[in-house]
Amino acid sequence: MYSNYLKVALRNIVRHKTHAVINVVGLAVGIACCLMILIWVDSELGFDEFHSKVDRLYRVVRYTTESESSEFRAITPSPLGPALVEELPEVVAATRSGGDHPRLVKKDDRLFQDDKIAFVDPSLFTLFSLPLLYGDSLTALTDPSSVVISESMSRKYFGDDNAVGQVLNIERSDYTISAIMRDLPDKSHLAFDAALPFESRSDHVKEVSDRWEASGYYTYVLLDDDASTAQATEKMNAILNQHLENPEYRLELQPITKVHLHSAGIFGEKAKGIVYVYMFSAMAILILIAACINFANLTTARSSVRATEIGVRKVMGARRTDLVRQFLAEAVIMSGVAAIIAFGLVEILLPAFSVWAGKDLGLHFASNYQLLLAILAVTGVTGLAAGAYPALCLSSLIPIRVLKGERSGRRGKSLLRRILVVTQFALSIFLLVCASLVYQQLTFMTSGDLGFVHDDVMSIYMRGGFSSEYPALRQELLAMPGVVDVTAGTPPVELSWGSADLEWEGKDPDLRFGMGRYNIDYQYISLFQMEMLKGRGFSQDHPTDLTEAYILNEAALSKMKLDDPIGKSFAMDGRQGSIIGVVKDFHIFSMHDEIIPLALQMDPDGLENLIIRTTPEQAATVMSFIESRWRELSPEYAFDAQYLDATIEGFYRSEHQTATLVGWSAGIAVVIACLGLFGLASYMVERRTKEIGIRKLLGAGVTGIVRMLSTESTWLIIAANALAWPAAYYAADLWLARFAYTIEINLITFFTAGFFVLAIALVIIAGHTIRAARANPVNALRNE
Numbered sequence: 001m002y003s004n005y006l007k008v009a010l011r012n013i014v015r016h017k018t019h020a021v022i023n024v025v026g027l028a029v030g031i032a033c034c035l036m037i038l039i040w041v042d043s044e045l046g047f048d049e050f051h052s053k054v055d056r057l058y059r060v061v062r063y064t065t066e067s068e069s070s071e072f073r074a075i076t077p078s079p080l081g082p083a084l085v086e087e088l089p090e091v092v093a094a095t096r097s098g099g100d101h102p103r104l105v106k107k108d109d110r111l112f113q114d115d116k117i118a119f120v121d122p123s124l125f126t127l128f129s130l131p132l133l134y135g136d137s138l139t140a141l142t143d144p145s146s147v148v149i150s151e152s153m154s155r156k157y158f159g160d161d162n163a164v165g166q167v168l169n170i171e172r173s174d175y176t177i178s179a180i181m182r183d184l185p186d187k188s189h190l191a192f193d194a195a196l197p198f199e200s201r202s203d204h205v206k207e208v209s210d211r212w213e214a215s216g217y218y219t220y221v222l223l224d225d226d227a228s229t230a231q232a233t234e235k236m237n238a239i240l241n242q243h244l245e246n247p248e249y250r251l252e253l254q255p256i257t258k259v260h261l262h263s264a265g266i267f268g269e270k271a272k273g274i275v276y277v278y279m280f281s282a283m284a285i286l287i288l289i290a291a292c293i294n295f296a297n298l299t300t301a302r303s304s305v306r307a308t309e310i311g312v313r314k315v316m317g318a319r320r321t322d323l324v325r326q327f328l329a330e331a332v333i334m335s336g337v338a339a340i341i342a343f344g345l346v347e348i349l350l351p352a353f354s355v356w357a358g359k360d361l362g363l364h365f366a367s368n369y370q371l372l373l374a375i376l377a378v379t380g381v382t383g384l385a386a387g388a389y390p391a392l393c394l395s396s397l398i399p400i401r402v403l404k405g406e407r408s409g410r411r412g413k414s415l416l417r418r419i420l421v422v423t424q425f426a427l428s429i430f431l432l433v434c435a436s437l438v439y440q441q442l443t444f445m446t447s448g449d450l451g452f453v454h455d456d457v458m459s460i461y462m463r464g465g466f467s468s469e470y471p472a473l474r475q476e477l478l479a480m481p482g483v484v485d486v487t488a489g490t491p492p493v494e495l496s497w498g499s500a501d502l503e504w505e506g507k508d509p510d511l512r513f514g515m516g517r518y519n520i521d522y523q524y525i526s527l528f529q530m531e532m533l534k535g536r537g538f539s540q541d542h543p544t545d546l547t548e549a550y551i552l553n554e555a556a557l558s559k560m561k562l563d564d565p566i567g568k569s570f571a572m573d574g575r576q577g578s579i580i581g582v583v584k585d586f587h588i589f590s591m592h593d594e595i596i597p598l599a600l601q602m603d604p605d606g607l608e609n610l611i612i613r614t615t616p617e618q619a620a621t622v623m624s625f626i627e628s629r630w631r632e633l634s635p636e637y638a639f640d641a642q643y644l645d646a647t648i649e650g651f652y653r654s655e656h657q658t659a660t661l662v663g664w665s666a667g668i669a670v671v672i673a674c675l676g677l678f679g680l681a682s683y684m685v686e687r688r689t690k691e692i693g694i695r696k697l698l699g700a701g702v703t704g705i706v707r708m709l710s711t712e713s714t715w716l717i718i719a720a721n722a723l724a725w726p727a728a729y730y731a732a733d734l735w736l737a738r739f740a741y742t743i744e745i746n747l748i749t750f751f752t753a754g755f756f757v758l759a760i761a762l763v764i765i766a767g768h769t770i771r772a773a774r775a776n777p778v779n780a781l782r783n784e
Contacts, residue, residue: 027338030291047260098217135179425720431666451586482618489520535581556597590651
């Protein structure tokens, strides 16, 4: 019996090639899009679950609640970890991690710049399941002059030999390799290739950062088996209050499995967040639904072609269940063919999709059978879902009526078909509106006013002789054509060391908060064209500016509750001075986060970056000159430069990805919807061919007939807009809530998307209607 279903199904597919091709292509595109998004979603789930103690592992985060705002931060005071181990019975072990910024690595006479080197405590391997190829995890980091490196880093510097016992020079200090660990899994939020003992940090860094008032490191804890997280959290905050008077924040425990997808709201974190998983999963489902609706509409639009076949089968004794099975078999076969084509499309498009995602994506069925099962389920459900309505609809035709040539057009079926069309176009409009709003927000963030000029500005991290020659280098650069200005300091795209050790004239004793700090040179504010709101900038006419002056931003004054700050005393980490000016707020890091309180100060010994602003035409020439001078002055260090434009662009990688994916999804949904409308228009014109013929005989023109047949579709599109707009507004508002600074959602975006879809729909309907209206009415009425 089933073999007969298969034969008949294949015969009907071959007989109606055009219809089958359109159906298969629509399903293939929908399934391919769904599969690629499903592969990405799978790559984002299950992070850090490979640790054997995963249910007891937590990251400590700070939660600040104030009258104006609330904020999470992942960085904590350096002394916190050891204090928790010593004073909190629930904490079995703790480790700190930080300092993973680019560092100089020297092997023999070769210099390298490695940005995946972190300082950690020896207990790292007690908390995390990081297998070692060589070495002992218990003693690997007990010696301050030891280092643990990954197998990739070992291969990079030492080839395939066992590198334990070898020496690497990192930041001009020798470290003996004590262990080789396996490369961190892809699904790990930890991202370092070398671990240095926490105690090996420089004395200067220890002096600045190892204070309860300063926060600059991640803290991870391993709780006891029977520990209550609620009780541990309360005791942890009690310990904080013992060591820090009136802290501005509370401490919370974040499960290690939540770090990757549930850290988007934490200041400075670059994780996409669970919202993107939900968003992309929803898009995959919406595209698949659109493809299924397209299949159903195209199939039912062909009902009159197969009505006689169905009538004959019923007269010959076929039951309705037999016909349902027959049509479902055809749907599943076409879905299977579409799935095969979809797999081919995925293999072709996956490399480009991997570049977009910034990770290696693939159909790794051997190591991920869950993905294979999910894909098979998607294919099977798609075939059944797409074929169910046409099967039930066509199998219900009454044989006597269809054999007499009568139309079977019950109101219920017509209503359901309209609902499907409205749903399909609502999905398209929804995605179009979302894509437009994502693009507008991205444009706002990348092209909006950040509070400083960043075009054609480069920053070079100064080391060795290059640093000591800064004054002379500045004069050399200013003499070059195309150099607009030169200064030194912390570029306004980097987070600074924070401090809560603040004092100022008139301070409320109970007021406590953290403030960032930038060391800058005289020309810093003018180079970036920052706006001074009060007071003055740093000046060589005032020698005390080098040691006793501060410029604060608006956010700092707001936190300090100071209305007239100029001339008032101010101290940060014991450095006494006075406030000489107020600079307008400028964005640090990205617009995901609110602008932090910031103090600008002068410290000639703390100028870490040379900052140059050039004309666009001379940027490459200036960079080449700087690199050549670097080789002369600091040959023992690797050259480290960045363009601020590129850095700022990198802040919004997730938004670029979202805009691209939502845009493509919207385009695909519109195309699939148009294919569905093509089917509906064919059905509608075919069903009313005789009516069109009669109207033409009675004098109706082509324009009138087009208007008549377009009216219903226009109302359907209007209904689709009514459904899509509220949903799109809610989704956009939810997504925009992730940002501290956002666009305003305007109605023009909604009207534009609705009009665009309506225009395409009317063009498709008009094409079918004009062709029918221009036909000879005699052909439509010859059987009457």
